[in-house]
Amino acid sequence: MGRTLAEKVWEQHVVRRAEGEPDLLYIDLHLIHEVTSPQAFDGLRMAGRPVRRPELTIATEDHNVPTVLGPIEDPVSRTQVETLRKNCAEFGIRLHPMGDAGQGVVHIIGPQFGLTQPGMTIVCGDSHTSTHGAFGAIAFGIGTSEVEHVLATQTLPAYRPKTMAVEVSGELPPGVTAKDLILAIIAKIGTGGGQGHIVEYRGEAIRGLSMEGRMTVCNMSIEAGARAGLIAPDETTFAYLKGRPHAPTGAAWDAAVEYWRSLTTDEDAVFDTVVEIDASTLTPFVTWGTNPGQGAPLGESVPNPEDTSDPAAARRALEYMGLTAGTPLRDIEVDTVFMGSCTNGRLEDLRAAAEVLRGRRVVTRTLVVPGSMLVKLQAEQEGLHEVFKAAGAEWREAGCSMCLGMNPDTLAPGERSASTSNRNFEGRQGRGGRTHLVSPQVAAATAVTGRLTAPADLDQEV
Amino acid sequence: MEAFTTHTGRAVPLRRSNVDTDQIIPAVWLKQVSRTGFDRGLFSAWREDPGFVLNDPARQGASILVAGPDFGTGSSREHAVWALQQYGFRVVIAARFGDIFRNNSTKMGLLPVVLPAATVEAIQTATEADPSLEVTVDLVERQVRWAGETAAFEIDDYTRWRLMEGLDDIGLTLRHADEVTEYENGRQPWLPTTV
Numbered sequence: 251m252g253r254t255l256a257e258k259v260w261e262q263h264v265v266r267r268a269e270g271e272p273d274l275l276y277i278d279l280h281l282i283h284e285v286t287s288p289q290a291f292d293g294l295r296m297a298g299r300p301v302r303r304p305e306l307t308i309a310t311e312d313h314n315v316p317t318v319l320g321p322i323e324d325p326v327s328r329t330q331v332e333t334l335r336k337n338c339a340e341f342g343i344r345l346h347p348m349g350d351a352g353q354g355v356v357h358i359i360g361p362q363f364g365l366t367q368p369g370m371t372i373v374c375g376d377s378h379t380s381t382h383g384a385f386g387a388i389a390f391g392i393g394t395s396e397v398e399h400v401l402a403t404q405t406l407p408a409y410r411p412k413t414m415a416v417e418v419s420g421e422l423p424p425g426v427t428a429k430d431l432i433l434a435i436i437a438k439i440g441t442g443g444g445q446g447h448i449v450e451y452r453g454e455a456i457r458g459l460s461m462e463g464r465m466t467v468c469n470m471s472i473e474a475g476a477r478a479g480l481i482a483p484d485e486t487t488f489a490y491l492k493g494r495p496h497a498p499t500g501a502a503w504d505a506a507v508e509y510w511r512s513l514t515t516d517e518d519a520v521f522d523t524v525v526e527i528d529a530s531t532l533t534p535f536v537t538w539g540t541n542p543g544q545g546a547p548l549g550e551s552v553p554n555p556e557d558t559s560d561p562a563a564a565r566r567a568l569e570y571m572g573l574t575a576g577t578p579l580r581d582i583e584v585d586t587v588f589m590g591s592c593t594n595g596r597l598e599d600l601r602a603a604a605e606v607l608r609g610r611r612v613v614t615r616t617l618v619v620p621g622s623m624l625v626k627l628q629a630e631q632e633g634l635h636e637v638f639k640a641a642g643a644e645w646r647e648a649g650c651s652m653c654l655g656m657n658p659d660t661l662a663p664g665e666r667s668a669s670t671s672n673r674n675f676e677g678r679q680g681r682g683g684r685t686h687l688v689s690p691q692v693a694a695a696t697a698v699t700g701r702l703t704a705p706a707d708l709d710q711e712v
Numbered sequence: 713m714e715a716f717t718t719h720t721g722r723a724v725p726l727r728r729s730n731v732d733t734d735q736i737i738p739a740v741w742l743k744q745v746s747r748t749g750f751d752r753g754l755f756s757a758w759r760e761d762p763g764f765v766l767n768d769p770a771r772q773g774a775s776i777l778v779a780g781p782d783f784g785t786g787s788s789r790e791h792a793v794w795a796l797q798q799y800g801f802r803v804v805i806a807a808r809f810g811d812i813f814r815n816n817s818t819k820m821g822l823l824p825v826v827l828p829a830a831t832v833e834a835i836q837t838a839t840e841a842d843p844s845l846e847v848t849v850d851l852v853e854r855q856v857r858w859a860g861e862t863a864a865f866e867i868d869d870y871t872r873w874r875l876m877e878g879l880d881d882i883g884l885t886l887r888h889a890d891e892v893t894e895y896e897n898g899r900q901p902w903l904p905t906t907v
Contacts, residue, residue: 265895266888271870274888276895278903286789288745299882302892308906314743326743333745344906365904377788377812393790393816395881403885405892409868411811441730442782442808475785477811498902506902541730541785563729654739654787673786675734677757 252516254413255482256448259388259513263371265405272407278370278387280307280400281356282343284314284334285656286375290398291337301341303404308365309338309345312355313656317619317646322348327657341401354622354648357381357592361465362624364494368483368510373400378592378672380471383480384464385487386513388448390478411448411477412522415515418453420530425706427602428463429594429670429689431455431527432470433535433545439525440559441543444476447523450515451481455529461490462598469593470672473542482514534704536579537674537687539567544674548692548704552577570676571684572664579702582686586667587616587697588679589690590646591653594670595621597628599690603670604634606694606705607641616643616697617659619651643697655680668696713821715878719802720848721775723858724765725836731779732786733813737795739787750791751798770843778835778847779806784813784824793820803849805856807832818871819881825849825856831863851876 253261266274287309294301301307311334314327322328331348338345346352352359357378360366368386373379375397382389396406416435422428436443449471451464459467464481471479488507491497498506537545538552544567546553554575555564568575573582589595589603600620618638620626626648629635635645652659653671661667661683670693674685686702695703741753758764765771777796783806784792793816796804801822807829809817817824827835838859839845847858851872856863874881885892 266891274885274891276892276899278899279906285742289747289790292745292747297882305905305907324743330743330745365906367904369900370903375788375790377786391788391812393788393793393812393819395790395816395819399882399885402882403889403892404896405885407881407885441785445782445808445811472786472812475782475810496904496906498904502902506900509900541732543730560729562727566728654734656739656742673732673734675732675786677738678734681738681757 252519254515254519254521255386255450255480255513256388256413259369259371260410262369272409274405275371275408277373277400277404277406278306279360279365279372281360281372281374281379282307282309282397283312283356283376284330286394287337287397288330288333289394290401291341293398294401299402301343301401304342306404307343309334309343310353310356310359311348313650313654315348315649316657317649317651317659319647351623354624355592355595355650357469358595358621358625361385362622364491364497367491367497368487369513373406377472378469380476380479381465381469381592383468383471383478384461386480386483386510388478388480391472412446414444414447414449414476414523414525415521416449416451417524417526418451418455418529419526420455420528421458422455422529422532425691425704426532426534427689427691428459428466430532430535431529432467433537433542433687434532435527436470436474436542437545438527439474441473441541442475444471444474447476449476449479451479456481457484460598461486462596465596466593470542473672483510534689534692536692536702538571538573538579539564540570540674540676542672542674542687545687546579548579548702550579552579582702583700584614584666584668584686584696584702586661586665587612587614587693588652588667588669588671589617589693590619590621590651591671592621593672594690595619595625597625599670600625600629600634603690603694604637606691607643607698608637610641610698612642612697613700614697617646617652618643619646620648622648652679654678668693668702713878713880716802716821716823716851716875718848718850718852719775720846721802722773722844723776723778723835723839723847724771724774725839726765726777726779727836729780730782730785733784733789733792734786736784736792737789742789742791747794748798750795754795754799773800775800776803776805776847776849777801778832778839779804781807781829783809785810788812790816793817793822797822805832805835818875821875821878823849823851823875825865827856827863827865834861
């Protein structure tokens, strides 16, 4: 019987397999940041253990960093960032600190440097590590104990997850994005639907996505509960990688591409679970509740909790969100728009948002936070920052920012946002804050009207 | 980590589904660089509501959390496990767990027990009727016992053994350091390094 892509990559990385034990899996790349690593380094020090492969490890400062120029004012945040600097210096790990041209959100910089490549195993103490699966890598989030384990051994003991195929047939209609697609997939399979699985996204609509769109899709695999999400590498992948600083060159490039071409699911391979979705039926998709599975097409209304799969959770969500069943989603007024994060903080996302804002003015507080310093630089070279500023939006420095509100970028209690990030959990963007997850295009159009809005709605209003 | 064989204690019923790790411990608590003091952050937003179950005097000292399905979804923060343990929980029972949370729990010795949703609800109902009800979670026998009822749960042999012995994963892996070196010698030559 043939093998799935996930099985091929997994098998390639099994260091040791013994009856009755989890596989010992080799880790090709370990990404670290300031929040989930300090206790892991402490553990190494206490046990007198070195980092086994510092040259397979890279660190950045992203979760706590302010997105306005200047020092970190919160002393606790500052201590955490300084602790990362000390740990990286002590253990010999490459670090991109605040202000460095290579700094950015951990899941933006890996692909940007060409460190994320097909067929690799990649981990990070962050659940959105699934982003890197867009290249045909097995990439998943781990906790601090496992961060310490990878630092010490460059391996992880793990049972191979089950496999799930998400077959996306048809083409995405104009104006419908990778973000709308993944929100629709999560609403379909639920926040627990992917548990215990590696999801492979397949089909015509997936093949048609850019690498940036594929990263958006894989990024939110965790919101469907999946261990990881991946997409088979193809010409789009190779074209994205070629020439990046850490991509192979010369004969090594040719050998790598030859191997990467073998990283597809065999025709006779069998997935444990198969989910099908028709991309051509999709429209812009937004969330109304407090988990990413509580979403609906923008053209619909806030649902009646009794009509949902979990009425108790939906009732709680509507109460928290201050929403009434039956309200058209387009009538929901927002106070703040956030554009950025590892989900939608890449250049393509900023271009799409700028296109909507060009020649228009925002009526909400609007934060535009590039995913990395390089994204910021590239956007500025294209003049996107001028478009955002002319529209009245704030053009910020790179970081995780309002995706999780660990830095000063937060919502006030009761404040409502349209956000291109990945989680609408209670309090995620600040205590009492209310979050609607949207695409960059919907975020931009919403900033113009102050209500949840698709770009096509703006054209009709003119 | 602390070994786990069997534990008897009172329970806390948490009748909510999709309790994500942002609720278990909000991000503001994640700025600490130590491993201690997270008990104060446990469910800190929900605990501001005097009616929240953890604020019920009858639940003080309880050590088994009995939660709705999809407990521990979302963020990979192991701080969620630390917060539960430092508050005094030894076990979480739910019908489904977020994968990373469950993994983190077994690394720290917090036992995640998966039972069918109806069984979880039966335990919740029993402890709601009698907050002094004692529940026994027996990892040796792979059973949960309460009020004369018994429910079997599944856990793989390896994880069970590791929990019962309180073993450090890193120490176990380092026994196989030679195999890791051998694997490294055969890695594909084009794979990137960060230097």
